[in-house]
Amino acid sequence: MMKNPTSHVSCLVFWLLLFKTLLAMADMAQNTTIPVNVGVILDLDSLFGKVGLSCVNMALSDFYASHAYYKTRLVLHTRDSMRDVVAEAAAALELIKDVEVQAIIIGPESSKEANFVVNLGDKAQVPVISFSTTSPSPATSQTSYFFRIAQDDSSQVKAISSIFQAFGWSEAVLIYVDNEFGDGVIPYLGNALQEVGARISYWSVIPPVVTDDHIVSKLQHLMTMKTRVFIVHMLPSLGSRVFAKAKEIGMMSEGYAWIMTDGMTNFFGSINSSAIDNMQGVLGLKTYIPNTQELEHFRVRWQQKFQNDNPTILNVKLDVFGLWAYDTAGALAMAVEKVGSSKNFSFQKTNTSDRANDLETLGFSLSGPQLVQALSSTIFRGLSGNFTLVNGQLQSSDFQIVNVIGSGERGLGYWTPKDGLVRNMKSANTNTSTNTYSTTSNASSLGPIIWPGDTTTIPKGWQNPNHGNTLKILVPVKRGFRELVNVTFDPSTNTTMITGFCIDVFKAAIEELPYAVSYEFYPFAKPNGEAAGSYNDLIFQLFLGNYDAGVGDMTNRANRSLYVDFTLPYTESGVSMVVPIKHSKSRQGALVFLKPFTWDLWVITCCCFILIGFVIWVLEHRINEDFRGPGGPAVSFWFSLSTMVFAQREQLVSNLSRFVVVVWCFVVLILTQTYTASLTSLLTVEKLQPTVTDVGQLLKNGDFVGFQEGSFVQELLTNELGFHVEKLRAYRSTQELAQLFEKGGVSAAFDETPFMNLFLSTYCSEYTMIEPTLFNADSGFAFAFPKGSPLTLDVSRVITNLQEQGKIQSIKDKWFKKDAGCKRDPATTSISFNSLWGLFLLVGVSSAFALLVHAAMFFYHNRHLLILPDSNASLWQKLCKIVTFTL
Template sequence: MALVLLFTQKAISDGDGGAMEKDHIKGIIGAIVDYNSRIGKEEKVAMELAREDIYGYNNQSLVLHIKNSRRDPFQAALAADDLINMQQVEAIVGAQTWEEASLVAEICSQARIPILSFADATPQWATERWPFLYQASPNQYAQMKAVAAIIQSWEWYRVIVIYEDTESVATGVISPLSDALREVGAEINQLVALPPFASSSLSEELGKLKRGQCRVFVVHLSLPLALHLFKLAKEMEMMEDYVWITTDPITSLVHSINASSIDSMQGILGVKSYYPETGDHFHDFYHRFRQRFSLEYPKEDNHEPGKHAVQAYDAIRTIALAMGESNMGGSKKLLQKIFSSDFQGLSTKIQFTDRKLSPARIFQIINVMGKSYRELGFWSEGLGFSESIDKRATYDNSSMKTLGQILWPGGPLYTPRGWTVTSGGQVLKIGVPTGSTFKQFVDIVYDDHSENNFSFTGFSIEVFKATLENLPFHLPHKLIPFYGTYDQIVEEVYLKKFDAVVGDVSIVANRFRYAEFTQPYTEAGLVMIVPVRSRESNKAWLFMKPFTGAMWLLIVIINVYNGFVVWLIERNHCPDLKGPVLNQVGTLLWLSFSTLLSLNGLHSNLTRMTMLVWLFVVLVITQSYTANLTSMLTVQKLEPTVADVESLLYTNAMVGYCKGSYVRAYLETVIGFKRQNIKNFTLPEEFAQALRSREIEAVFLEAPLAKLLLAKYCKGFIEAGPRYKIGGFGFVFPRGSPLLPDVSEALLKVSESGKLRDLENSMAASETCSEVESNDEDHRLNPNSFWALFIITGGTSTVTLVIYVFCHRWNVHDSMHKHKTIWRLMLAVMKYWGYRKRPFSRRVSDTASPRSYPNASNSWAQV
């Protein structure tokens, strides 16, 4: 029965049906497929099932004529001509490649017959040239975005595209892939075009790729050519540490690959068009397709339908429905009905925009492993990666790492780097600028004994060597001197004459047009250096500087206090300490300072003890004062001759900069100096001479260079004005260089380990000096330095005063008894002083009788 059914379907499809069939015919459809390919076989079986379903659902009889194109555009054109002229078809479906579709579209347009092409990409101009051409397969532009998203996920920056050398691929794949990669910061490193049929040149092409550095390949080939490619790649050991990403022409047929062929594809990532395999209609189609396909092609290992099968089924159904609605209204009416199609097909929603099927938005990411493949997840345009596409799905728009563990080619546990440092004994050509103003950074000397006839030294070279030691791999390289400007050497990297640049190259925005930089390994900033001058102000009061105001005040207080104690105790033994109040005050002040010179003349042991301690404190304070004043007179106070940039601009002053650097443009365009007021210099000595002779008023240098200049001429120049946050030195690499992330990471390790700081100190060690500026307040002595001494001398004076008072307490008690109040005691003291001031001859005639104050003279004298 199966054989009878097959022969019956064959007769119908060839247009040899009986008269009863012809009586019910409502449309004749032609199809052009490649019988020898898996795609053509799936399309043929799917079209036949679609014709049967149309008759079963709508009682609509169709005649289907299928012609073999043999994947040859010329054969496809002949088949189209035969279908139109001999079979009288009303529409044609098929033409898998754009080369086939373009020829068939020309013939169909002349005959006014609609054609639904299966080509993945149709140029915009094609639909305008051939109004009867429709693209029946979803546009694959979004697929290239999915590929770019995969590359971004693993931080690969360069890829090699291997594609079939046909016009459709060049226009429909390369351009959108390049745009998609550029959006994620990557680029196409190389394009490898292969002829449509496998040839001996494939081994040669793979050999060239193996000798290169890039290890990420995007493969867009037909399935037979791709299988041949992967077989050779495995034989040439180009799987482990390589990344292979396949596009829909291969991935959509991965289910049909036999076990021996899929063994050479282990670890490959693929982007596959997604269509929901759900619903009763699809399940019915799926089971019928497997049965029919296994009967017609028993030698095929797998009988499941793929993307091309469901697209062919939907295309036949689209034309059949349009024919049923047009009611034989002619080709123009049929064309309008096809354009207005709107129904849910097996693969997608059938709607046409600009005579193209709505583009695909969702793609499946697969990983080839074992005898089949594993579905990792999905990528949706505008949403990103997800493990599922239901309403509860969680999307990640930046990385596919959330989709789970991936089996990479060769089975490594780590993710392939995507590139190799060198191959075939090649070494990196690294340019070194020769125009460095400060040889401490880069110094190049001709050396007959060196391998390259040059020896390279300096801070930048040492930092680069330390960076290489922290790389996780060996980096063969060769340093090459370059005698141009810094801008020119960066452009040489863009022109691929150098693989990198090492030296004192500033990180400037306009240089990113040609290359990329590591993080800066020096301090960033633009510094203004000016001459210094002595600070002459406030010299008259310099003698007050060694002590702070609080210190001077405390010295005066403790001095007066000690003098008061001495005066009070010694006044009974010295007539000079007695007399009028003003004389007493003057005598007290004089006594405060005169006793510092000698202990002679003191009668009481209490005052001797007080003054002995005070003399010791004075000796310490005096020596400290002398030492600090000497230090202040020795250290020269300096200040900049120019306070800020505005004063330079206002006075129209001349300024300098390093020849060949970017600083000139910055001074002119940003700060506002006139071109004629900017001079360049090539040596540090030239800077110094020009500043001293006032040929220029200031020089603008990058921060690391300014440090060296100040280290060498620290007594004559000083930093002034604001520091502009620009620049910094970095290593240069081509845009998208795979080395850049690893070198930047290694440079960070050098900095974090302290090695970079040690190199900086070593560079400036021979030219360092003390700081020019000093703060007076930091050197002035304050009471905090002498508080213990002040407590000792003050305490000693207080103790002697207390002892003196208590030793004479009986006199005080007697006085208090006679004068009941403090006020009376004070009046008595004042009266007593008045009595003592009068001449002796008049004391007897005083109003107060001596008998009224017995022992008054002796008592108060003792007090």
């Protein structure tokens, strides 16, 4: 049976009408979309601006192709910033006032350009979104209308500190550009390094516009420093010039370490090959972008489109800022769709006066607050990774560590806030640590590194500041106190031997430094071997730059610190007074017989006599006729007192009494012997007392005093203590000082405490030291270095370590303890209860034991008394009856 041809025609007509209807509906939907004006301000003449704009356009094209059902459409109004702050501000003002844009996307290459636009957006309630402003300023927390769709520079400082921790570096030099981009990271980087025990030892600031000679001058200054780890924080345009000059003067050789922040590494694809050749061995941090198929497909499409749009620009690579620009446009399109209806996308004018300026008539966007809220809550998976905003800041904190090798970069590992340094991201993802930041990092977490100089040896991070030259150490020449510094000339061999306590401390400090320092001692002497001048003259030689350090018994005085830098002192401080000792017999008073014992010992002894008398009476009065009757207690106390001279006449019957008396007689024997010995000492031993105890006494009597020749103590005696010059006598050795005392030339001597200790180590039986009359906690013997010498701080740290380890004390014992048998007779003091408390404890325990045994035996033999005929009697009445029976 054949089909009717008419039915086929009718069916075809029906489908054609249906298709035409659908096309009409699509056109109607297209015509009902809501246009939303959005401003875009970029430097359209720069490669950075061209890449950003192409990514924004491609983002909207891709977004609406996959979201054709959206009711809103972003309409871009592009303006050229011309890399000028005024031009960018004028463009933003025109977009808000005339075009009434609902948001502005900016891509400035510096934070300075963004600040004014952000302020305008805040005033007009127009969100300002930047995909390139990485400096912490402006801060997103200071305004609700600024969004940073880029990593904050401060987010990478933890990664840098982890690298320092991994390689054990303690210091770094920061080289940064002098603008908002460079300044913003400084406080964050300093704090991060401090947390891992490192610090920034020097800040080298380079202006954005600078000559090559100025860069070379800056780098040559850095070469004179000890630190060999450099952190470079600037953009590639300036950073490439810095590395070129660093290589030219030899700072890209073995022993140096360089770290680039992501300000350079994120642009690495746009750096030419000649600049890369100057960066061999440099480490860099770059934003970690997960590699996905979608991203690879986009790179290919973008490369083709950009090349077609810009045929004269070749070999351009897409960087992370282009991906952030792409995600920025997509996030804004989503947020605008959330806000919805057209009535929200309008402006309200605030002032229509003819005299009002542009800012006063700016008005504000009615949809601004809703758009801010919608944008803040937008979450999606973008080309740059997970898109999440917290306080207007993109949450993306993972970094890749790269090493510049050959014509490109090689990945070494990664850094994440949770896991720290890791070799690959898979191991980081499997780590279940809940810590906010990882606290441990090690070099094994990274791949093999080629350092500057084409070496695999990890740089130490420091180098001898003198570049291998031998330090010239100036040493004072002294005639006395050779234990401190002793310079000996040997004419036969034409050699000089330098020894002493100060020399040994310096040698120990140099050995403890974490780097090798060669040195040679030079005596501060004339050709005939005599001292070439005073200590101040020696200090002035360091100030002139003729020597690299001064070592000896030099004190860090304030006036000397104007010319040199001193380390921490390595000896005790202060100026002490030494006086002779006078010998005098003890004065015998009427109550001298009470002095052998302290008052508390006398009281305890008397209480023990009473206790023993009571115990003997309790144990004897029922069975011994000598202790019965009304006079029994008195006899017992007399018995206990007579034991002091062992003259007791009463006979004891109870064995318990005999036990108590034997213990007590032993204690009395010890007490009497101790008392006799102490009293004899008090009456016969001579007391050693200083002849002078106060400086005022010396001044009042007009006595002569001694000081060491060439010492600053002479100035203290005349200027601060008030001694006349004619009352001062100089000495140069311990022997000369002893002769001054013996001949009656001086009544006291003043000098620094170490010298006085050295004098008393030989003459301690004849002289004594009075408490320091002039004391300065910061003064003492110290090593001197020229101003600005990096060795000052390092040696000071080592001195602290040597003191904590006891090495300085060992050196001091070696030189100062020549006569260990020199001891004075100790002063006789009264004996206290604390010295004999064991004896009295023995008396108490023995007496208590005897009483307990006696009571137990008594109650056992008289237990029938507890059973009274009167059943109504209480226990207390029964006990009273027993006590009455006992008495």
